[in-house]
Amino acid sequence: MKLYYSPGACSLSPHIVLRELGLPFEPVLASTKTHKLLDGTDYYTINPKGYVPLLELDDGQRLTEGPAIVQYLADQAPAKSLVAPAGTMARYRQIEWLNFVSTELHKSYSPLFNPAMPEEGKEVYRQRLKTRYAYLNEQLEGKSYLMGETFSVPDAYLFTVTNWAPRVGVDITDRANVQAFMARVAARPAVQEAMKSEGLLK
Numbered sequence: 001m002k003l004y005y006s007p008g009a010c011s012l013s014p015h016i017v018l019r020e021l022g023l024p025f026e027p028v029l030a031s032t033k034t035h036k037l038l039d040g041t042d043y044y045t046i047n048p049k050g051y052v053p054l055l056e057l058d059d060g061q062r063l064t065e066g067p068a069i070v071q072y073l074a075d076q077a078p079a080k081s082l083v084a085p086a087g088t089m090a091r092y093r094q095i096e097w098l099n100f101v102s103t104e105l106h107k108s109y110s111p112l113f114n115p116a117m118p119e120e121g122k123e124v125y126r127q128r129l130k131t132r133y134a135y136l137n138e139q140l141e142g143k144s145y146l147m148g149e150t151f152s153v154p155d156a157y158l159f160t161v162t163n164w165a166p167r168v169g170v171d172i173t174d175r176a177n178v179q180a181f182m183a184r185v186a187a188r189p190a191v192q193e194a195m196k197s198e199g200l201l202k
């Protein structure tokens with residue numbers, strides 16, 4: 001498999017999942033600014049949507065959208081329990097969290113990286129994110145991970161987007177459960193490996 005990624009972008013989530021699962025893959029750098037690969041290939045010819053992540057399967061099929069990719073990957077190695085079996089209530093809870101991270105967090109961070117967004121608009125998104133993190137902080141009370149004591153795919157996604165908070169002025173340092181979650185996930189060997197390989201850690 002090939003994972004098209006950009007360092008520190010939302011593609012870190014499937015990157016973490018691949019390393020947690022121990023599945024072999026080739027990382028392929030795709031610039032989110034120039035939309036080119038290192039060899040000059042126009043990334044739009046690979047993903048017409050232009051964004052990362054994209055997973056290319058060994059049979060050449062291409063899968064996009066982070067929440068779909070992480071579920072696909074985790075389903076390839078069910079013994080690792082990174083996702084609950086399809087049809088169980090636990091699976092729907094994980095989908096519920098993936099959707100929350102995608103629509104309420106990820107897409108509220110996106111305008112904060114957009115130089116065309118006026119500061120006033122950015123402040124609206126910062127405040128919205130702070131409200132969502134207040135909820136998350138309550139949800140993480142007494143838990144190690146979103147689903148309880150077991151790390152699963154939404155945790156990789158939540159970790160990835162929450163890592164952006166200090167870069168874009170979202171102050172959640174007072175959210176102790178969220179901070180503890182971040183430290184706990186950051187300490188996982190697969191997460192360290194993924195971050196090192198993307199140049200995010202020395």
Ligand SMILES: N[C@@H](CCC(=O)N[C@@H](CS)C(=O)NCC(=O)O)C(=O)O
Nearest residue numbers: 009010032050051052053065066067
């Ligand atoms: N809906 C997509 C959004 C992916 C996305 O926002 N990717 C960003 C990086 S975090 C990107 O590649 N942006 C560059 C672009 O849109 O051209 C998903 O959930 O996978």
